[in-house]
Amino acid sequence: MSSEPVEEDSGLPGARPRRRLLREERLRQLLDEAWRLVRAEGTEALTLGRLAEAAGVTKPVVYDHFGTRQGLLAVLYREFDARQTARMDEALAASEATLSARATLIARCYVDCVLLQGREIPGVIAALAGSPELAAVKREYEAVFMEKCRRLLAPFAPQGRLGTAGLWAMLGAAESLSAAAAHGELGADAAQAELRDTIVAMVLRGGGAAS
Structure with missing residues:
Protein backbone atom coordinates (compact mmCIF):
# COMPACT_ATOMS: atom_id res chain seq x y z
CA MET A 1 0.00 0.00 0.00
CA SER A 2 1.33 3.42 -0.94
CA SER A 3 2.42 5.69 1.88
CA GLU A 4 1.72 8.81 -0.17
CA PRO A 5 -1.14 11.02 1.05
CA VAL A 6 -4.32 11.07 -1.02
CA GLU A 7 -5.88 14.36 -1.91
CA GLU A 8 -9.61 14.67 -1.36
CA ASP A 9 -11.78 17.14 -3.23
CA SER A 10 -13.96 19.14 -0.85
CA GLY A 11 -16.50 19.71 -3.61
CA LEU A 12 -16.60 23.46 -3.02
CA PRO A 13 -15.72 25.79 -5.93
CA GLY A 14 -12.35 27.39 -5.40
CA ALA A 15 -11.64 25.36 -2.27
CA ARG A 16 -8.23 23.75 -1.83
CA PRO A 17 -8.17 19.96 -1.80
CA ARG A 18 -8.21 18.45 1.66
CA ARG A 19 -5.40 16.01 2.38
CA ARG A 20 -6.41 12.62 3.70
CA LEU A 21 -4.24 11.63 6.63
CA LEU A 22 -1.77 8.83 6.21
CA ARG A 23 -2.47 5.83 8.42
CA GLU A 24 0.33 6.71 10.83
CA GLU A 25 -0.84 10.33 10.95
CA ARG A 26 -4.39 9.21 11.71
CA LEU A 27 -3.11 6.94 14.46
CA ARG A 28 -1.20 9.85 15.98
CA GLN A 29 -4.33 12.02 15.84
CA LEU A 30 -6.42 9.32 17.52
CA LEU A 31 -3.88 8.72 20.26
CA ASP A 32 -3.54 12.43 20.99
CA GLU A 33 -7.32 12.71 21.18
CA ALA A 34 -7.52 9.63 23.42
CA TRP A 35 -5.03 11.12 25.88
CA ARG A 36 -7.00 14.38 25.84
CA LEU A 37 -10.24 12.57 26.58
CA VAL A 38 -8.74 10.64 29.48
CA ARG A 39 -7.29 13.86 30.88
CA ALA A 40 -10.56 15.76 30.55
CA GLU A 41 -13.18 13.10 31.27
CA GLY A 42 -11.41 10.15 32.88
CA THR A 43 -10.57 6.67 31.64
CA GLU A 44 -14.16 5.47 32.06
CA ALA A 45 -15.28 7.86 29.32
CA LEU A 46 -12.78 6.47 26.83
CA THR A 47 -14.71 4.24 24.44
CA LEU A 48 -14.08 3.73 20.76
CA GLY A 49 -17.36 5.43 19.92
CA ARG A 50 -16.55 8.44 22.09
CA LEU A 51 -13.08 8.64 20.56
CA ALA A 52 -14.53 8.58 17.04
CA GLU A 53 -16.89 11.39 17.94
CA ALA A 54 -14.17 13.50 19.53
CA ALA A 55 -11.77 12.95 16.62
CA GLY A 56 -14.41 13.68 13.99
CA VAL A 57 -14.10 10.32 12.26
CA THR A 58 -16.40 7.37 11.74
CA LYS A 59 -16.41 4.45 14.16
CA PRO A 60 -14.97 2.02 11.58
CA VAL A 61 -11.82 4.18 11.38
CA VAL A 62 -11.23 3.84 15.13
CA TYR A 63 -12.08 0.12 15.16
CA ASP A 64 -9.66 -0.42 12.29
CA HIS A 65 -6.82 1.02 14.36
CA PHE A 66 -7.56 -0.52 17.76
CA GLY A 67 -10.13 -3.28 17.39
CA THR A 68 -11.42 -3.02 20.95
CA ARG A 69 -11.30 -0.67 23.91
CA GLN A 70 -8.75 -3.02 25.46
CA GLY A 71 -6.66 -2.66 22.33
CA LEU A 72 -6.76 1.12 22.63
Missing part, protein backbone atom coordinates in the same frame (compact mmCIF):
# COMPACT_ATOMS: atom_id res chain seq x y z
CA LEU A 73 -5.75 1.06 26.30
CA ALA A 74 -2.91 -1.34 25.51
CA VAL A 75 -1.58 1.01 22.81
CA LEU A 76 -1.74 3.96 25.21
CA TYR A 77 0.21 2.04 27.82
CA ARG A 78 2.80 0.91 25.27
CA GLU A 79 3.27 4.51 24.19
CA PHE A 80 3.80 5.57 27.79
CA ASP A 81 6.28 2.75 28.32
CA ALA A 82 8.20 3.65 25.15
CA ARG A 83 8.44 7.27 26.26
CA GLN A 84 9.65 6.22 29.70
CA THR A 85 12.26 3.87 28.22
CA ALA A 86 13.57 6.55 25.87
CA ARG A 87 13.94 9.07 28.71
CA MET A 88 15.77 6.54 30.86
CA ASP A 89 18.13 5.50 28.07
CA GLU A 90 18.97 9.12 27.31
CA ALA A 91 19.62 9.90 30.98
CA LEU A 92 21.65 6.73 31.44
CA ALA A 93 24.08 7.77 28.73
CA ALA A 94 25.08 10.78 30.85
CA SER A 95 24.87 9.12 34.26
CA GLU A 96 27.69 8.17 36.60
CA ALA A 97 28.08 4.48 37.37
CA THR A 98 27.26 4.80 41.09
CA LEU A 99 24.35 3.48 43.13
CA SER A 100 23.23 6.97 44.10
CA ALA A 101 23.35 8.22 40.52
CA ARG A 102 21.47 5.26 39.10
CA ALA A 103 18.84 5.25 41.83
CA THR A 104 18.32 8.97 41.26
CA LEU A 105 18.08 8.41 37.52
CA ILE A 106 15.43 5.70 37.83
CA ALA A 107 13.41 7.70 40.34
CA ARG A 108 13.56 10.92 38.35
CA CYS A 109 12.74 9.31 35.01
CA TYR A 110 9.81 7.31 36.38
CA VAL A 111 8.18 10.19 38.22
CA ASP A 112 8.90 12.75 35.48
CA CYS A 113 7.41 10.53 32.80
CA VAL A 114 4.19 10.07 34.76
CA LEU A 115 3.98 13.80 35.41
CA LEU A 116 4.68 14.56 31.76
CA GLN A 117 1.72 12.40 30.80
CA GLY A 118 -0.36 13.97 33.57
CA ARG A 119 -3.18 12.48 35.59
CA GLU A 120 -4.30 10.33 32.69
CA ILE A 121 -1.62 7.63 32.99
CA PRO A 122 -2.59 6.51 36.53
CA GLY A 123 -6.12 6.09 35.17
CA VAL A 124 -4.88 4.02 32.24
CA ILE A 125 -2.76 1.89 34.58
CA ALA A 126 -5.77 1.32 36.84
CA ALA A 127 -7.90 0.36 33.83
CA LEU A 128 -5.32 -2.22 32.77
CA ALA A 129 -5.88 -4.10 36.02
CA GLY A 130 -9.57 -4.55 35.18
CA SER A 131 -8.96 -6.97 32.32
CA PRO A 132 -6.86 -10.16 32.32
CA GLU A 133 -5.76 -9.35 28.76
CA LEU A 134 -4.62 -5.84 29.71
CA ALA A 135 -3.09 -7.00 32.98
CA ALA A 136 -0.92 -9.37 30.94
CA VAL A 137 0.23 -6.46 28.76
CA LYS A 138 1.13 -4.45 31.83
CA ARG A 139 3.01 -7.36 33.41
CA GLU A 140 4.98 -7.89 30.22
CA TYR A 141 6.27 -4.33 30.23
CA GLU A 142 6.81 -4.36 33.99
CA ALA A 143 9.03 -7.42 33.61
CA VAL A 144 11.16 -5.63 31.00
CA PHE A 145 11.46 -2.54 33.22
CA MET A 146 12.44 -4.57 36.28
CA GLU A 147 15.03 -6.54 34.36
CA LYS A 148 16.53 -3.28 33.13
CA CYS A 149 16.66 -1.98 36.69
CA ARG A 150 18.21 -5.27 37.82
CA ARG A 151 21.04 -4.86 35.31
CA LEU A 152 21.62 -1.25 36.36
CA LEU A 153 21.55 -1.86 40.10
CA ALA A 154 22.79 -5.40 40.71
CA PRO A 155 26.52 -4.45 40.58
CA PHE A 156 25.99 -2.43 43.77
CA ALA A 157 24.13 -5.14 45.70
CA PRO A 158 25.72 -7.64 48.09
CA GLN A 159 27.18 -10.47 46.02
CA GLY A 160 26.09 -8.57 42.90
CA ARG A 161 22.57 -10.00 42.95
CA LEU A 162 19.08 -8.55 43.40
CA GLY A 163 16.03 -10.56 44.39
CA THR A 164 12.81 -10.26 42.43
CA ALA A 165 10.78 -9.45 45.54
CA GLY A 166 12.69 -6.23 46.07
CA LEU A 167 12.24 -5.20 42.45
CA TRP A 168 8.48 -5.70 42.72
CA ALA A 169 8.48 -3.59 45.89
CA MET A 170 10.44 -0.90 44.05
CA LEU A 171 7.94 -0.91 41.19
CA GLY A 172 5.00 -0.68 43.58
CA ALA A 173 6.59 2.30 45.28
CA ALA A 174 7.30 3.93 41.91
CA GLU A 175 3.68 3.61 40.80
CA SER A 176 2.24 4.82 44.12
CA LEU A 177 4.57 7.79 44.53
CA SER A 178 4.18 8.85 40.91
CA ALA A 179 0.39 8.64 41.13
CA ALA A 180 0.43 10.76 44.29
CA ALA A 181 2.58 13.35 42.54
CA ALA A 182 0.34 13.32 39.45
CA HIS A 183 -2.72 14.00 41.63
CA GLY A 184 -1.00 16.81 43.52
CA GLU A 185 -0.93 14.89 46.79
CA LEU A 186 2.86 14.93 46.86
CA GLY A 187 5.47 17.19 45.33
CA ALA A 188 7.55 15.81 42.47
CA ASP A 189 10.81 16.37 44.35
CA ALA A 190 9.48 14.57 47.42
CA ALA A 191 8.23 11.65 45.30
CA GLN A 192 11.58 11.33 43.54
CA ALA A 193 13.57 11.55 46.79
CA GLU A 194 11.45 8.89 48.50
CA LEU A 195 11.67 6.58 45.51
CA ARG A 196 15.43 7.08 45.28
CA ASP A 197 15.85 6.22 48.96
CA THR A 198 13.61 3.18 48.53
CA ILE A 199 15.73 1.96 45.61
CA VAL A 200 19.00 2.48 47.47
CA ALA A 201 17.71 0.63 50.54
CA MET A 202 16.41 -2.21 48.38
CA VAL A 203 19.77 -2.60 46.64
CA LEU A 204 21.85 -2.47 49.82
CA ARG A 205 19.88 -5.32 51.36
CA GLY A 206 20.07 -7.35 48.18
CA GLY A 207 16.49 -6.86 47.01
CA GLY A 208 14.91 -9.40 49.34
CA ALA A 209 14.43 -13.03 48.49
CA ALA A 210 15.77 -14.32 45.23
CA SER A 211 13.30 -15.15 42.49
Whole structure:
Protein backbone atom coordinates (compact mmCIF):
# COMPACT_ATOMS: atom_id res chain seq x y z
CA MET A 1 0.00 0.00 0.00
CA SER A 2 1.33 3.42 -0.94
CA SER A 3 2.42 5.69 1.88
CA GLU A 4 1.72 8.81 -0.17
CA PRO A 5 -1.14 11.02 1.05
CA VAL A 6 -4.32 11.07 -1.02
CA GLU A 7 -5.88 14.36 -1.91
CA GLU A 8 -9.61 14.67 -1.36
CA ASP A 9 -11.78 17.14 -3.23
CA SER A 10 -13.96 19.14 -0.85
CA GLY A 11 -16.50 19.71 -3.61
CA LEU A 12 -16.60 23.46 -3.02
CA PRO A 13 -15.72 25.79 -5.93
CA GLY A 14 -12.35 27.39 -5.40
CA ALA A 15 -11.64 25.36 -2.27
CA ARG A 16 -8.23 23.75 -1.83
CA PRO A 17 -8.17 19.96 -1.80
CA ARG A 18 -8.21 18.45 1.66
CA ARG A 19 -5.40 16.01 2.38
CA ARG A 20 -6.41 12.62 3.70
CA LEU A 21 -4.24 11.63 6.63
CA LEU A 22 -1.77 8.83 6.21
CA ARG A 23 -2.47 5.83 8.42
CA GLU A 24 0.33 6.71 10.83
CA GLU A 25 -0.84 10.33 10.95
CA ARG A 26 -4.39 9.21 11.71
CA LEU A 27 -3.11 6.94 14.46
CA ARG A 28 -1.20 9.85 15.98
CA GLN A 29 -4.33 12.02 15.84
CA LEU A 30 -6.42 9.32 17.52
CA LEU A 31 -3.88 8.72 20.26
CA ASP A 32 -3.54 12.43 20.99
CA GLU A 33 -7.32 12.71 21.18
CA ALA A 34 -7.52 9.63 23.42
CA TRP A 35 -5.03 11.12 25.88
CA ARG A 36 -7.00 14.38 25.84
CA LEU A 37 -10.24 12.57 26.58
CA VAL A 38 -8.74 10.64 29.48
CA ARG A 39 -7.29 13.86 30.88
CA ALA A 40 -10.56 15.76 30.55
CA GLU A 41 -13.18 13.10 31.27
CA GLY A 42 -11.41 10.15 32.88
CA THR A 43 -10.57 6.67 31.64
CA GLU A 44 -14.16 5.47 32.06
CA ALA A 45 -15.28 7.86 29.32
CA LEU A 46 -12.78 6.47 26.83
CA THR A 47 -14.71 4.24 24.44
CA LEU A 48 -14.08 3.73 20.76
CA GLY A 49 -17.36 5.43 19.92
CA ARG A 50 -16.55 8.44 22.09
CA LEU A 51 -13.08 8.64 20.56
CA ALA A 52 -14.53 8.58 17.04
CA GLU A 53 -16.89 11.39 17.94
CA ALA A 54 -14.17 13.50 19.53
CA ALA A 55 -11.77 12.95 16.62
CA GLY A 56 -14.41 13.68 13.99
CA VAL A 57 -14.10 10.32 12.26
CA THR A 58 -16.40 7.37 11.74
CA LYS A 59 -16.41 4.45 14.16
CA PRO A 60 -14.97 2.02 11.58
CA VAL A 61 -11.82 4.18 11.38
CA VAL A 62 -11.23 3.84 15.13
CA TYR A 63 -12.08 0.12 15.16
CA ASP A 64 -9.66 -0.42 12.29
CA HIS A 65 -6.82 1.02 14.36
CA PHE A 66 -7.56 -0.52 17.76
CA GLY A 67 -10.13 -3.28 17.39
CA THR A 68 -11.42 -3.02 20.95
CA ARG A 69 -11.30 -0.67 23.91
CA GLN A 70 -8.75 -3.02 25.46
CA GLY A 71 -6.66 -2.66 22.33
CA LEU A 72 -6.76 1.12 22.63
CA LEU A 73 -5.75 1.06 26.30
CA ALA A 74 -2.91 -1.34 25.51
CA VAL A 75 -1.58 1.01 22.81
CA LEU A 76 -1.74 3.96 25.21
CA TYR A 77 0.21 2.04 27.82
CA ARG A 78 2.80 0.91 25.27
CA GLU A 79 3.27 4.51 24.19
CA PHE A 80 3.80 5.57 27.79
CA ASP A 81 6.28 2.75 28.32
CA ALA A 82 8.20 3.65 25.15
CA ARG A 83 8.44 7.27 26.26
CA GLN A 84 9.65 6.22 29.70
CA THR A 85 12.26 3.87 28.22
CA ALA A 86 13.57 6.55 25.87
CA ARG A 87 13.94 9.07 28.71
CA MET A 88 15.77 6.54 30.86
CA ASP A 89 18.13 5.50 28.07
CA GLU A 90 18.97 9.12 27.31
CA ALA A 91 19.62 9.90 30.98
CA LEU A 92 21.65 6.73 31.44
CA ALA A 93 24.08 7.77 28.73
CA ALA A 94 25.08 10.78 30.85
CA SER A 95 24.87 9.12 34.26
CA GLU A 96 27.69 8.17 36.60
CA ALA A 97 28.08 4.48 37.37
CA THR A 98 27.26 4.80 41.09
CA LEU A 99 24.35 3.48 43.13
CA SER A 100 23.23 6.97 44.10
CA ALA A 101 23.35 8.22 40.52
CA ARG A 102 21.47 5.26 39.10
CA ALA A 103 18.84 5.25 41.83
CA THR A 104 18.32 8.97 41.26
CA LEU A 105 18.08 8.41 37.52
CA ILE A 106 15.43 5.70 37.83
CA ALA A 107 13.41 7.70 40.34
CA ARG A 108 13.56 10.92 38.35
CA CYS A 109 12.74 9.31 35.01
CA TYR A 110 9.81 7.31 36.38
CA VAL A 111 8.18 10.19 38.22
CA ASP A 112 8.90 12.75 35.48
CA CYS A 113 7.41 10.53 32.80
CA VAL A 114 4.19 10.07 34.76
CA LEU A 115 3.98 13.80 35.41
CA LEU A 116 4.68 14.56 31.76
CA GLN A 117 1.72 12.40 30.80
CA GLY A 118 -0.36 13.97 33.57
CA ARG A 119 -3.18 12.48 35.59
CA GLU A 120 -4.30 10.33 32.69
CA ILE A 121 -1.62 7.63 32.99
CA PRO A 122 -2.59 6.51 36.53
CA GLY A 123 -6.12 6.09 35.17
CA VAL A 124 -4.88 4.02 32.24
CA ILE A 125 -2.76 1.89 34.58
CA ALA A 126 -5.77 1.32 36.84
CA ALA A 127 -7.90 0.36 33.83
CA LEU A 128 -5.32 -2.22 32.77
CA ALA A 129 -5.88 -4.10 36.02
CA GLY A 130 -9.57 -4.55 35.18
CA SER A 131 -8.96 -6.97 32.32
CA PRO A 132 -6.86 -10.16 32.32
CA GLU A 133 -5.76 -9.35 28.76
CA LEU A 134 -4.62 -5.84 29.71
CA ALA A 135 -3.09 -7.00 32.98
CA ALA A 136 -0.92 -9.37 30.94
CA VAL A 137 0.23 -6.46 28.76
CA LYS A 138 1.13 -4.45 31.83
CA ARG A 139 3.01 -7.36 33.41
CA GLU A 140 4.98 -7.89 30.22
CA TYR A 141 6.27 -4.33 30.23
CA GLU A 142 6.81 -4.36 33.99
CA ALA A 143 9.03 -7.42 33.61
CA VAL A 144 11.16 -5.63 31.00
CA PHE A 145 11.46 -2.54 33.22
CA MET A 146 12.44 -4.57 36.28
CA GLU A 147 15.03 -6.54 34.36
CA LYS A 148 16.53 -3.28 33.13
CA CYS A 149 16.66 -1.98 36.69
CA ARG A 150 18.21 -5.27 37.82
CA ARG A 151 21.04 -4.86 35.31
CA LEU A 152 21.62 -1.25 36.36
CA LEU A 153 21.55 -1.86 40.10
CA ALA A 154 22.79 -5.40 40.71
CA PRO A 155 26.52 -4.45 40.58
CA PHE A 156 25.99 -2.43 43.77
CA ALA A 157 24.13 -5.14 45.70
CA PRO A 158 25.72 -7.64 48.09
CA GLN A 159 27.18 -10.47 46.02
CA GLY A 160 26.09 -8.57 42.90
CA ARG A 161 22.57 -10.00 42.95
CA LEU A 162 19.08 -8.55 43.40
CA GLY A 163 16.03 -10.56 44.39
CA THR A 164 12.81 -10.26 42.43
CA ALA A 165 10.78 -9.45 45.54
CA GLY A 166 12.69 -6.23 46.07
CA LEU A 167 12.24 -5.20 42.45
CA TRP A 168 8.48 -5.70 42.72
CA ALA A 169 8.48 -3.59 45.89
CA MET A 170 10.44 -0.90 44.05
CA LEU A 171 7.94 -0.91 41.19
CA GLY A 172 5.00 -0.68 43.58
CA ALA A 173 6.59 2.30 45.28
CA ALA A 174 7.30 3.93 41.91
CA GLU A 175 3.68 3.61 40.80
CA SER A 176 2.24 4.82 44.12
CA LEU A 177 4.57 7.79 44.53
CA SER A 178 4.18 8.85 40.91
CA ALA A 179 0.39 8.64 41.13
CA ALA A 180 0.43 10.76 44.29
CA ALA A 181 2.58 13.35 42.54
CA ALA A 182 0.34 13.32 39.45
CA HIS A 183 -2.72 14.00 41.63
CA GLY A 184 -1.00 16.81 43.52
CA GLU A 185 -0.93 14.89 46.79
CA LEU A 186 2.86 14.93 46.86
CA GLY A 187 5.47 17.19 45.33
CA ALA A 188 7.55 15.81 42.47
CA ASP A 189 10.81 16.37 44.35
CA ALA A 190 9.48 14.57 47.42
CA ALA A 191 8.23 11.65 45.30
CA GLN A 192 11.58 11.33 43.54
CA ALA A 193 13.57 11.55 46.79
CA GLU A 194 11.45 8.89 48.50
CA LEU A 195 11.67 6.58 45.51
CA ARG A 196 15.43 7.08 45.28
CA ASP A 197 15.85 6.22 48.96
CA THR A 198 13.61 3.18 48.53
CA ILE A 199 15.73 1.96 45.61
CA VAL A 200 19.00 2.48 47.47
CA ALA A 201 17.71 0.63 50.54
CA MET A 202 16.41 -2.21 48.38
CA VAL A 203 19.77 -2.60 46.64
CA LEU A 204 21.85 -2.47 49.82
CA ARG A 205 19.88 -5.32 51.36
CA GLY A 206 20.07 -7.35 48.18
CA GLY A 207 16.49 -6.86 47.01
CA GLY A 208 14.91 -9.40 49.34
CA ALA A 209 14.43 -13.03 48.49
CA ALA A 210 15.77 -14.32 45.23
CA SER A 211 13.30 -15.15 42.49
